[in-house]
Amino acid sequence: KQEVTQIPAALSVPEGENLVLNCSFTDSAIYNLQWFRQDPGKGLTSLLLIQSSQREQTSGRLNASLDKSSGRSTLYIAASQPGDSATYLCAAFTGGGNKLTFGTGTQLKVEL
Amino acid sequence: EAGVAQSPRYKIIEKRQSVAFWCNPISGHATLYWYQQILGQGPKLLIQFQNNGVVDDSQLPKDRFSAERLKGVDSTLKIQPAKLEDSAVYLCASGVVLNTEAFFGQGTRLTVV
Numbered sequence: 001k002q003e004v005t006q007i008p009a010a011l012s013v014p015e016g017e018n019l020v021l022n023c024s025f026t027d028s029a030i031y032n033l034q035w036f037r038q039d040p041g042k043g044l045t046s047l048l049l050i051q052s053s054q055r056e057q058t059s060g061r062l063n064a065s066l067d068k069s070s071g072r073s074t075l076y077i078a079a080s081q082p083g084d085s086a087t088y089l090c091a092a093f094t095g096g097g098n099k100l101t102f103g104t105g106t107q108l109k110v111e112l
Numbered sequence: 113e114a115g116v117a118q119s120p121r122y123k124i125i126e127k128r129q130s131v132a133f134w135c136n137p138i139s140g141h142a143t144l145y146w147y148q149q150i151l152g153q154g155p156k157l158l159i160q161f162q163n164n165g166v167v168d169d170s171q172l173p174k175d176r177f178s179a180e181r182l183k184g185v186d187s188t189l190k191i192q193p194a195k196l197e198d199s200a201v202y203l204c205a206s207g208v209v210l211n212t213e214a215f216f217g218q219g220t221r222l223t224v225v
Contacts, residue, residue, distance in 0.1 A: 004154070031211045032211060032212075032213075034213060034214060036216070041221070042218060042219070043116075043118075043203060043216040043217050043218040043219045044155070044203065044205075044216040045216075046213055046214065046215060046216075049212075049213040089154055089155075091154075091155075091214075093211050095168075099157060099160070099168060100145065100157065100205075100214055101157070102147075102154035102155045102156070103154050104152075104153055104154040105154055
């Protein structure tokens with residue numbers, strides 16, 4: 001059974017700082033890994049999808065990496081802004097691609 | 113491109129009542145998911161459809177929850193009877209096929225009192 005863990009559970013940084021969010025998964029036989037953003041009271045917004053054959057994906061100030069052998073993915077946010085404040089969730093596609101399993105999220109606060 | 117549509121956005125019911133949620137996925141998306149997200153936790157998969165067939169419903173409490181996806185498009189999720197612990201946000205998502213990028217709706221926040 002796939003288990004996804006995100007550390008830290010909460011993070012507070014000053015504006016402008018570069019930061020890394022961590023995601024670990026127990027079953028390395030994943031197909032894809034997806035990072036999401038969730039604002040309070042809202043649904044999930046897809047940020048990046050990394051396919052199993054890829055090692056990283058970039059979108060603007062975001063860069064996500066994937067290391068299947070170690071069971072880890074990281075989301076790097078450059079030059080953080082207050083508007084980046086949200087909960088960030090990672091999710092892994094496993095079990096033949098059938099099951100999308102989520103971590104518990106990292107709640108990020110970027111302060112002025 | 114229109115996103116995943118869910119309704120209602122909010123619902124408050126008393127325990128033992130029934131409730132239904134509706135989801136309209138992105139046009140052309142074959143895969144549809146229903147997730148339950150309890151406050152402070154990550155989303156938990158309830159049921160997954162591929163077209164109008166069920167792929168995974170292993171975590172669906174079948175004594176009280178049911179879901180259907182007629183004609184492989186819209187889907188409804190029903191709870192009958194509701195319990196206090198069903199208070200959560202119910203999220204619907206869709207994808208082109210299995211294993212591809214999932215897109216989520218705004219969710220329905222259910223409060224059972």
